Amino acid sequence: MEEKNTEKKISELRFTADGKEYTLAFTRETMIQTEGMGFVLAEVYEKPMTAVTQLWRGAFFAHHGTLTFAERDALLERVDNHKLLDTLIDLYNAPIESLFDEENSKNAIKWTVT
Amino acid sequence: MDGDITAIPSSTVENVGDGDSDTPAPDSCREIFDKAFPAYLAMGMTYNEFYREDHTLVIAYRKAYKMRLEQQNQDMWQMGLYVYQAICRAAPLLIPFNKHPQAEPYLDKPFPIFGDKENDADAESKAVADKGFAYMQSQMMIINKKFGKE
Numbered sequence: 220m221e222e223k224n225t226e227k228k229i230s231e232l233r234f235t236a237d238g239k240e241y242t243l244a245f246t247r248e249t250m251i252q253t254e255g256m257g258f259v260l261a262e263v264y265e266k267p268m269t270a271v272t273q274l275w276r277g278a279f280f281a282h283h284g285t286l287t288f289a290e291r292d293a294l295l296e297r298v299d300n301h302k303l304l305d306t307l308i309d310l311y312n313a314p315i316e317s318l319f320d321e322e323n324s325k326n327a328i329k330w331t332v333t
Numbered sequence: 334m335d336g337d338i339t340a341i342p343s344s345t346v347e348n349v350g351d352g353d354s355d356t357p358a359p360d361s362c363r364e365i366f367d368k369a370f371p372a373y374l375a376m377g378m379t380y381n382e383f384y385r386e387d388h389t390l391v392i393a394y395r396k397a398y399k400m401r402l403e404q405q406n407q408d409m410w411q412m413g414l415y416v417y418q419a420i421c422r423a424a425p426l427l428i429p430f431n432k433h434p435q436a437e438p439y440l441d442k443p444f445p446i447f448g449d450k451e452n453d454a455d456a457e458s459k460a461v462a463d464k465g466f467a468y469m470q471s472q473m474m475i476i477n478k479k480f481g482k483e
Contacts, residue, residue: 314388
């Protein structure tokens with residue numbers, strides 16, 4: 220199982236498992252659905268394991284809504300967890316970030332972590 | 334519609350995730366989107382496009398909206414110019430004690446939008462003619478030299 224699309228500003232996460240290609244993404248509607256499942260962005264780092272599961276399940280709604288939660292969880296168990304939470308958070312944030320004016324963010328001060 | 338078309342209420346941004354119990358809870362996604370949606374609806378976006386389709390569509394809608402505003406601004410400016418022209422041309426009629434007032438006729442054609450085509454065509458044909466004339470002159474000089482005339 221390989222993960223693609225690791226660029227900084229991601230809006231989709233794709234992987235192939237058992238010959239089937241999966242595309243994980245959030246639309247604004249599926250964000251609301253995920254929130255309805257109990258996901259709270261502010262509590263992500265307090266309950267990271269719960270958050271990963273909820274985000275992972277929610278990210279299937281857009282393109283693979285017919286998969287059961289058990290099937291989604293089975294895929295989660297097989298996937299490489301490295302940076303998965305951060306990637307899923309980026310996916311989740313993308314529909315909100317696109318509401319901001321990109322011209323404002325162009326003028327923003329750039330910063331790095333060392 | 335007025336104000337910032339990015340339509341994220343500032344209170345929403347301020348409230349996100351500082352973890353203090355004193356601060357009000359951040360808006361849910363539904364609240365954020367429901368607040369932003371009317372602005373996009375006014376830009377012509379449908380419910381499906383906003384909630385179900387590619388989330389980056391909003392960026393294109395914002396750009397298109399800004400272009401539309403610029404176009405409207407340009408149109409209004411041009412309208413003002415026509416009105417100004419009309420008033421200036423009719424101004425002689427408005428001068429008191431003028432025994433034989435004569436208004437200038439209104440513009441016989443609108444202002445050119447994509448440059449003056451007639452003048453462009455004239456300039457182009459003049460350039461062709463000049464080039465031909467120069468060629469003929471150079472040929473005559475060559476022939477004159479050949480036959481020893483100055």
